[in-house]
Amino acid sequence: MKGLKIDGAPSIDELRGTPGYPGIERARKGSIAFIECIEEIPCNPCETACLRGAIKVGRPITNLPQLDEDKCTGCALCVAACPGLAIYVKTYDYREGMSLIKFPYEYLPLPEEGREVELADRYGNTLCKGKVIKVDVSAKNNRTAIVWAEYPQEYFEDVVTMIRL
């Protein structure tokens, strides 16, 4: 993989160490947001969306968003707020051998709860199958659906979305 400006998707190496991407230890404890926003662009709705003050952008608004790993509870309010659809929430230990991801999805058809879907990496490659736990289409998300899907823990870091239906 050659990186964000060649492949279009960020590599794990480019993400690790950026202020919005949780460290490996915290990532595996409880639920937490992953903010894959690593370029300085003028944008800060994530900061305003978080009710716990766990995301800081400050001034100038081109600062990279900083995630406070202790304050973040993985409530996922920031997921729909991000105009770049760059945020998702993960829980490593969702249940026996399974992780959970809550990711933004703006395509039709939406999956139904309980449906088995293919989950994909940052390059659109299918990694594994998973089950849709919930599809949040509340009005406050302004037409960005949040899909909850469980999937095998071994794919924890690489799954970021599902293959479109």
Add this chain to the structure above:
Amino acid sequence: MNMRITKHPILGDIEYDRKVKIYVDGQELEAIEGEMIASALLAAGIKTFRYTKKHHAPRGIFCGIGRCTDCVMTVNGMPNVRTCVTPVEEGMRIETQHGCGKWKEGAGDE
């Protein structure tokens, strides 16, 4: 062939109740009231709107915004009508234009 997007994740579902009949090279076509001629044609899968004068090369929409004139057709006898910025009307007669087209007697008069 229907290229209409009736369901859309952001724009929502749409039901068209105000339709008009237009005629394209004599064939009746259903269009939506208020839409641009080019939109009605593309919805029906028609992509070629005219042929150029010298090389008889097929042309369709290009800029989509009324500036390039690649999309012109003869409408109600009047040639060189930009179909991407002209709305459909009930009974409109639209013809694939060849070259610069021909004025039909009385076309365009009020």
Add this chain to the structure above:
Amino acid sequence: MRVWDIVVVGGGPAGLCAAIEAAKNGARVLLIDENSRPGGQLFKQIHKFFGSAEHKAGVRGLEIGLQLLKETKELGMDVWLNSKVCGIYDDNVLWVVKDERKSFQVKGAAVILCTGAVENSISFEGWTLPGVMGAGAAQTMINVNRVLPGRKVLMVGSGNVGVIVSYQLLQAGAEVAAIVEAAPRLGAYGVHTAKVRRAGVPFYVSHTIVRAEGDGKVERAIIARVDERFKPVDGSEIAINVDTICLATGLTPLAELAWIAGCKFVFNRVLGGHVPWHDRYMATSKKGIYIAGDITGIEEASTAMEEGRLAGVSAAAAIGLIDTERLEKIAGEIWERLDALRCGPFGENRKIAKQQVMAGGDEQ
């Protein structure tokens, strides 16, 4: 000849904001647009905007458009649609052709030109085949007319326009076979490219389109790798089956009216070419003529709206509706917001370019 306090040419984000600010401050405003609906490019932007809360971040472009239209209706200004401004003369007299039938001369104590930009195109063998179109044309078709121009698309150009339209094509139900970019690096924000990449759309940097093929319409696109001088490399051609080729190869300001009026111009490549000079208050070198939005240089809707507001208040001040103190205060606030939008690696070039333009010289 009818006279208004302020005549705004172009009803896109810049023009709408200019008209609103002018009307709010008591000006009698005429807003002219050549289309049958105002809003410019705003109604095609179905994605959420960036920026901060004051820039309406998180709100979809089309929602901002609806808000602005509502404001213009509430303020009760004159709006002429299907009206083209064909000429501009001394004393801010404009020649307007309405409905392609009737000619009018109108005059404004001040005139604000917000005529936006036009898409560039690149030419290649087969580029005239039906199926080759601007990215903006495809965007209009899918987001305004709700019609797919084709089913399988090759996008040429990886700037924000090309990548965002690619995403919107996916949302509309089309397939995007690939996005090609002649430069060795992608142009758009990483969050935009990441969205389409995880939907499986591949990027080809250092590639360009060399030929469109098909029997009477696009059936195939031939792309090739390019060298450091952007010349196609022999033997590197790849054929991709598509029925649509979208060109997202940049925009150029539509500044003809400013040129005809005799405004001073400067050349700036970052901003898209020849642009009219303007000062801190969006005034051109011709008394009474102001500009805002993409006509001043290619940027975004958010900067267009701020510049529109600034031109609106400046024009209102010029005709005595706002005092200098208040103008300075508002201008200061708007410049702060403009500076915030022009920060960072993507915005810095534009900030410098704007400074170059206002300093009066061509770029060095």
